[in-house]
Amino acid sequence: MATTDVGGASPADATDEFDLLVIGGGINGAGIAREAAGRDLRVCLLEQHDLASHTSSASTKLIHGGLRYLEQGELRLVREALAERERLLAIAPHIIRPMRFVLPYVDGLRPRWLLRLGLFVYDHAGGREKLAASASTRLADTPLGAPLLPALRDGFEYSDCWVDDSRLVVLNALDAAQRGATVMTRTRVSAARDSGGHWVVHAQDANGGHHRLRARAVVNATGAWVNEVLDHMQVPARQRVRLVQGSHLILRRLYGGDHAYLLQSPDQRVVFMIPYQQHYTLVGTTDVPYTGDPARPVIADQERDYLLACVNRFLREPVGTGDIRGSYSGVRPLYDSGEAAAQKVSRDYHLELQHGSTGAPVLSVYGGKITTYRRLAEHAFGQLAPALGVEAQPWTALEPLPGGDLPGGDMTRFIEHSRARWPGLPTELVDRLAHAHGTRLALLLGNARKPADLGRDFGAGLTEAEVRHLVRHEWARSADDILWRRTRLGLALPGSAVHDLQDAVAKLL
Numbered sequence: 001m002a003t004t005d006v007g008g009a010s011p012a013d014a015t016d017e018f019d020l021l022v023i024g025g026g027i028n029g030a031g032i033a034r035e036a037a038g039r040d041l042r043v044c045l046l047e048q049h050d051l052a053s054h055t056s057s058a059s060t061k062l063i064h065g066g067l068r069y070l071e072q073g074e075l076r077l078v079r080e081a082l083a084e085r086e087r088l089l090a091i092a093p094h095i096i097r098p099m100r101f102v103l104p105y106v107d108g109l110r111p112r113w114l115l116r117l118g119l120f121v122y123d124h125a126g127g128r129e130k131l132a133a134s135a136s137t138r139l140a141d142t143p144l145g146a147p148l149l150p151a152l153r154d155g156f157e158y159s160d161c162w163v164d165d166s167r168l169v170v171l172n173a174l175d176a177a178q179r180g181a182t183v184m185t186r187t188r189v190s191a192a193r194d195s196g197g198h199w200v201v202h203a204q205d206a207n208g209g210h211h212r213l214r215a216r217a218v219v220n221a222t223g224a225w226v227n228e229v230l231d232h233m234q235v236p237a238r239q240r241v242r243l244v245q246g247s248h249l250i251l252r253r254l255y256g257g258d259h260a261y262l263l264q265s266p267d268q269r270v271v272f273m274i275p276y277q278q279h280y281t282l283v284g285t286t287d288v289p290y291t292g293d294p295a296r297p298v299i300a301d302q303e304r305d306y307l308l309a310c311v312n313r314f315l316r317e318p319v320g321t322g323d324i325r326g327s328y329s330g331v332r333p334l335y336d337s338g339e340a341a342a343q344k345v346s347r348d349y350h351l352e353l354q355h356g357s358t359g360a361p362v363l364s365v366y367g368g369k370i371t372t373y374r375r376l377a378e379h380a381f382g383q384l385a386p387a388l389g390v391e392a393q394p395w396t397a398l399e400p401l402p403g404g405d406l407p408g409g410d411m412t413r414f415i416e417h418s419r420a421r422w423p424g425l426p427t428e429l430v431d432r433l434a435h436a437h438g439t440r441l442a443l444l445l446g447n448a449r450k451p452a453d454l455g456r457d458f459g460a461g462l463t464e465a466e467v468r469h470l471v472r473h474e475w476a477r478s479a480d481d482i483l484w485r486r487t488r489l490g491l492a493l494p495g496s497a498v499h500d501l502q503d504a505v506a507k508l509l
Contacts, residue, residue: 016211016212016213016214017042017214017215018042018043018044018182018213018214018215018216019036019041019042019043019215019216019217019388020033020036020041020042020043020044020215020216020217020218020219020384020388021043021044021046021199021201021213021215021217021218021219022036022043022044022045022046022218022219022221023046023189023201023218023219023220023221023222023229024046024047024219024220024221024222024223024225024365025045025046025047025049025050025051025052025053025169025173025183025185026051026052026054026055026056026169026221026223027052027056027165027168027169027172027370027373028221028223028349028365028368028373028376028377028380029045029047029219029221029222029365030045030051030052030169030170030172030173030176031172031373031374031376031377031396032219032221032365032376032377032380032381033045033172033173033176033181033183034172034173034175034176034179034181034377034396035377035378035380035381035395035396036176036181036381036384036388037175037176037177037179037180037181038179038395038396038399039390039391039395040179040180041388041390042180043176043180043181043182044181044182044183044184044213044215045173045176045181045182045183045184046184046187046189046201046203046213047183047184047185047186047187048186048187048188048189048222048225049185049186049295050185050186050475050476050477050478050480050481050485051166051169051170051173051185051475051485052165052166052169052170052485053485054223054224054294054295054330054331055223055224055330055331055332055333056165056166056168056169056370057165057166057169057330057484057485058165058246058248058297058328058329058330059165059246059330059370060246060248060272060274060282060284060285061162061163061164061165061274061276061282062160062161062162062163062272062274062371063084063085063088063089063096063160063161063162063163063370063371064081064085064160064161064371065078065079065081065082065085065122065125065126065160065371066078066081066347066369066371067118067119067122067158067262067270068269068270069347070118070121070122071118071268072346074346074347074348075121075125076348077346077347077348077372078121078122078125078126079125079126080126080372080375081126081369081371081372082122082125082126082127082128083126083127084126084371084372084374084375085126085131085160085161085371086126086127086128086129086130086131087374087397088161088163088371088374089130089131089161090130090398090400090409091396091397091398091399091400091401091404092163092168092171092400092401092403092404092438093404093406093409093410093411093438094403094404094406094411094414094434094435094436094437094438094439095163095164095167095168095171095401095403095404095435095436095438096161096162096163096164096168097161097162097411098130098131098132098159098160098161098162099159099160099161099162099258099259099260099274100132100157100158100159100258100259100260101157101158101159101160101259101260101261101262101272102137102139102144102155102156102157102259102260102261102262103115103119103155103156103157103158103261103262103264104139104148104152104154104155104261104263104264104314105152105154105155105156106152106264109264109266110264115156116136116156119134119156119158120134122134122158123158128159131159131160131161132159133158133159134156134157134158134159135156135157135158136154136155136156136157137154137155137156137157138153138154139152139153139154139155140152140153140154143256143257144157144257144259146255146256146316147254147255147315147316147317148314148315148316149314149315149316150316152314157259162260162274163370164435164436164488165370166484166485166486166488167436167485167486168370168373168401170474170475170485170486171401171402171403171404172373172401173475174402174473174474175401175402178402183475184203184205184211185475185477186205186206186477187203187204187205187206187211188203188204188205189201189202189203189229189232190202190203190204190232191232192218192229192232192233192234193233193234193356194233194234194355194356194357194358194359194360195358195360196358197216197358197359197360198214198215198216198360199214199215199216199217199218199233199356199360199362200212200213200214201213201214201215201218206477216360216387216388217360217361217362217363217384217387217388218233218360218361218362218363219362219363219364219365219380219384220233220362220363220364220365221364221365223294223331223333224241224243224294224331224333225294226241226333226364226365226366227239227240227241229364230354230362230364233356233362234356234357235354235355235356235362237364238352238354239335239336239350239352239364239366240336241333241334241335241336241366242289242333242334242335242336242337243289243290243291243294243331243332243333243334244287244288244289244290244331244332244334245286245287245288245289245290245297245303245329245330245331245332246284246285246286246287246329246330246331246332247284247285247286247288247297247299247300247303247304247307247327247328247329247330248282248283248284248285248299248307248327248328248329249282249283249284249299249304249307249308249324249326249327250276250280250281250282250283250324250325250326250327250328250491251280251281251282251283251319251323251324251325252279252280252281252319252323252325253275253278253279253280253281254273254281254311254315254319254323255281257275258275259275260272260273260274260275261273261274261314263310263311263313263314265310265313269287271283271284271285271307271310271311272284272285273311273314277488277491277492279491279492280325280326280491283307283310283311284307286303286306286307288300288302288303290331294331294333297329297330297331298329299327299328299329303329304321304324304327308320308321325491326490326491332347333366333367334346334347334366334367335348335349335350335366335367336366346367347367347368347369348367348368349365349366349367349368349369349372349376350365350366350367351363351364351365351366351376351379351380351383352364352366353383353384361384361387363380363383363384365380374396374397377396378392378394378396402438402440403437403438403439403440403441404438404439405438405439406438406439411434411435414434414438414439415430415431415434415435418430418431418434418441419431421442422445422448422449424448424449424450424451425445425448425450425451425454426451426461428461429451429461429463430445432461432487433445433466436486436487443469443473444465444466444469445465446465448465451463453465454466455468456504458493458497458500458501458504459492459493459494459497460489460492460493460494461489462482462483462487462489462493462501464504466487467482467501467504467505467508468508470482470486470487471505471508471509472508474486476505477505477509478502478505479498479499479501479502479505481505482501482505483498483501
């Protein structure tokens with residue numbers, strides 16, 4: 001695997017000429033850039049902030065079909081998502097892992113027959129192969145029921161997958177870069193025009209530099225900013241975006257075990273309770289209309305209280321604000337299908353192909369969910385392939401993401417091998433890095449024999465060697481990039497070390 005240094009806001013090539021310019025460095029943009037770069041096209045991925053800096057790092061961290069979407073009649077979306085669940089687990093087993101979910105039965109809410117039927121469809125709609133089937137389960141006097149109220153005596157179990165969402169974005173961008181794509185972060189589109197059947201795009205980077213890019217086609221995958229970008233391109237928006245805020249609480253660890261819970265609410269919504277980073281429990285999500293700055297969502301008191309009330313309807317030992325260790329919110333830019341209630345707006349995606357005044361194509365992405373990003377990328381490229389003069393032959397379903405080429409796809413065996421290869425390093429450190437980097441672990445650790453070989457420890461096992469790797473190879477440009485999107489160590493690192501970390505990053509730039 002190539003180890004090309006791709007760490008910076010890569011400059012455009014000498015002529016600033018591209019076949020495809022992808023604007024937006026979230027999961028959809030990164031996935032489309034990877035899809036196109038794999039066909040030897042000249043691709044540029046442009047992101048105004050950091051990769052995965054908004055919606056794509058604020059998900060519930062699940063690769064799932066969306067059990068509740070069955071109630072809304074979205075069988076096509078669920079079927080596609082379930083099939084993708086299997087594919088993504090196969091191509092990224094280091095950052096995606098199976099997880100068992102417990103669904104307690106609550107008298108007076110969804111009847112048993114409906115839950116059984118939904119889980120039967122869930123088991124069979126997507127060609128499940130690797131994951132265990134659903135089953136009825138006893139909760140009373142069992143470890144699964146230990147944190148729950150005694151009245152919750154039984155329920156169901158089913159399988160889905162957990163994902164490190166921001167790393168999924170970074171790995172797609174990294175794969176695109178290794179296949180020749182130019183990746184430019186912290187670079188914002190300031191103007192664009194259609195000229196002679198090509199797009200000429202002007203962009204400003206964070207250092208004040210100006211870039212003039214010329215592309216045969218543009219993908220507008222900017223999420224909440226999709227119609228704003230169309231305005232810059234002087235293309236009238238045909239579709240509307242529905243902004244919906246989803247917030248999560250990070251609580252102290254509420255129970256033992258690796259399983260998660262799917263909790264029903266009287267308002268027909270569901271809330272997940274998921275083990276998170278060994279020491280915490282993640283609770284989410286909400287669905288509320290959003291009208292503020294898409295870059296700065298903050299959990300509202302009402303959302304906090306809603307999530308606490310939901311879990312307290314199930315927990316044997318109630319939790320309160322004193323149990324909160326953190327929170328995060330994301331703005332979902334959903335395709336506006338005209339539904340009145342935010343929770344009923346479809347999570348399916350919509351692709352809108354338009355052209356500039358001289359015929360240059362621009363494809364805008366509306367909606368979508370992280371589980372179906374790869375299929376979205378296939379469909380997007382399929383619409384652009386004729387204009388680019390290439391075949392839209394899919395290839396990403398079987399090609400591992402960087403670090404995902406584990407022997408036999410066996411993460412347990414890979415961790416055992418990694419511990420044996422670096423016996424002088426703490427097992428907790430090796431395990432965390434193996435899950436983040438997979439087979440690229442050797443690029444980071446090299447011949448390290450002891451912790452001191454990795455340089456300064458900034459806290460929580462974050463070393464100078466890892467920081468250097470993230471800056472050089474993964475576009476990290478700040479302490480926040482590293483703590484909240486590349487490593488998820490933001491809750492574990494002492495606050496006093498953040499300034500030192502930022503200074504260290506600045507010296508590497």
